[in-house]
Amino acid sequence: MTGRFAWLTVCLVAGTVVTMLLIGLAFLPVSDWEVFVPAAALAGGAVVLLAATAVEIMGRRLAQPLRRMVRSIDAGEVGQATLGEFAQQAPVEVAPLLYALQRAQSGQRGALEQLERDRGQMAALFEHLADGVLVLDPDERIVLSNPAAARLLGRPLASGHALSEAVRDPQLVELVRAAPSGESAVHLIDMPNGQSGRRGWLQVIATRFPDAARRLVVLQDVTELRRTEAARRECVANVSHELRTPVAALKALVETLEGGALEDDPEVARDFLQRMHIEVDGLANLVNELLDLARAEAGRLELDIEPCLSDDLLRSSVERMRPYAEQMGLDVEVLQNDAGVVVRADARRIGQVLANLLANAVKFTPPGGRIEAGTRAVDGSVEFWVTDTGVGIDADQLGRVFERFYKTDPSRTSAGTGLGLAICKHLVIAHRGTIRAESAGVGQGAIFSFRLPREMEPARF
Ligand SMILES: Nc1ncnc2c1ncn2[C@@H]1O[C@H](COP(=O)(O)OP(=O)(O)OP(=O)(O)O)[C@@H](O)[C@H]1O
Ligand SMILES: [Mg+2]
Incomplete structure (x- = not known):
């Protein structure tokens, strides 16, 4: 209402006054002009002045709240509440505009908050993703990377660094460079990953964004698979x-x-x-x-758990094996450290474990050798052990004897399939126990032992 519009109004009022003056003059005799003209001019001037003042006051009244609002916006002070206050104090002509602005601002604020929440979720997802993710600019510089990418590649990945500097694997760099779009390739790479420095398989999926300038690289550890x-x-x-x-x-x-x-x-x-x-x-x-x-x-073993005397379990297994051992020219002895130790276990399954350990001891001990077996209480567990004076096991192979089909003899001439110890391991694990193999080396005999918790609850495995 200020500026040009205000002055237009004043001119309009002035024009009306002058027109009325001229019409008045046209109807008056000339002798009266002397009195009428100054009086009419004075009255017209006063009316125009009054109109100008009224226009100015109105203009200020309307413009003032808007100016204050602009100052507050410039000072960054306008929020939901202040817009509401402005609207309450503003004249009726301006208030609806301010209320409309307040509603629009409230909608925008909600959308912004939602955007912020989504951004936070995406950032957390990116941080905790098991797969490594890298975004590269057209010059193959790292724009974005997550912790999994650094872990899988075994080195820190700083933004701005060229991929070829950050990843010293020319094959991987070439693969990413060559990916036209949506290309995926499985690539063998050393994965030092800080602890074991093991060699593993990394699946590299490299693709270009739709603008074809930036590239997205996804790294997946497929070693276990x-x-x-x-x-x-x-x-x-x-x-x-x-x-x-x-x-x-x-x-x-x-x-x-x-x-x-x-x-x-x-x-x-x-x-x-x-x-x-x-x-x-x-x-x-x-x-x-x-x-x-x-x-x-498959975890589908059914165990029939009951209290058993560990000594009984051991002796019955040894006695079943004794004729076979003696036939092979071997001495068998039960060494009893702790008598009367009760263990909650499936007697048939633990008998199966002991039978395989004793059969192995007989099978891998030349005639004239000796086999000893015993049981003792250790902390909250019961330990069973079988030792022999046989062919022994090389240190490198000790960790593998529990694998399915593994036999230390590469020609696999000894009887058996190599499944016995794998089954023993699972049976002991089903009892929440542990099993281990020890040997001082080839020709030094072997010790196989396993521990079962004494308070094993009846359960399905
Ligand atoms: N007491 C032992 N002394 C030396 N080597 C052993 C002994 N027990 C096991 N091994 C080695 O571990 C391998 C795996 O034993 P495991 O009981 O699983 O298979 P196996 O006895 O050969 O066949 P299976 O038990 O299936 O009839 C054996 O083939 C042998 O090489
Ligand atoms: Mg066996």
């Missing part, structure tokens, strides 16, 4: 191998019998049948071991 896959392949190969040998033997025996041995030489036929029996037993044993292992690995 690859190991599991390799273990699965190895397991299938081992099972096939273990099945092929007895099946081939059975086939040969059947063919020989069919070829005439059955009628021609009953003595030989009987011998063949006995050998077939052994092969079938071996196959049945393998299938049972595989089933046990599969159940244990």
